[in-house]
Amino acid sequence: xxxxxxxxxxxxxxxxxxxxxxxxxxxxxxxxxxxxxxxxxxxxxxxxxxxxxxxxxxxxxxxxxxxxxxxxxxxxxxxxxx
Numbered sequence: 001x002x003x004x005x006x007x008x009x010x011x012x013x014x015x016x017x018x019x020x021x022x023x024x025x026x027x028x029x030x031x032x033x034x035x036x037x038x039x040x041x042x043x044x045x046x047x048x049x050x051x052x053x054x055x056x057x058x059x060x061x062x063x064x065x066x067x068x069x070x071x072x073x074x075x076x077x078x079x080x081x082x
Contacts, residue, residue, distance in 0.1 A: 004079040049077060 018039065020031040027068065040059075043049045048065030 002075045002079050002081060003073070007077045 015035070016031045018036040019034070020029040022029045035072065043065070044051055046065075048062055048068055050060040050062060
């Protein structure tokens with residue numbers, strides 16, 4: 001599968017902003033390695049993921065959620081072959 005890795009890196013970095021707190025002195029910050037919990041709750045409410053176990057490192061994506069994630073991935077990260 002071909003995709004624009006620079007776009008993926010940029011979007012991932014942008015998403016890290018959701019879970020980052022500034023370091024004292026304004027130099028950088030610390031980010032959680034997981035995804036933003038409130039965002040995950042919204043995805044669950046929309047029916048795109050199933051409720052996750054707190055102990056599990058993975059989550060279940062519903063069929064509708066998978067189709068939507070694939071659509072969004074290629075919409076934002078797709079690379080035109082020229």
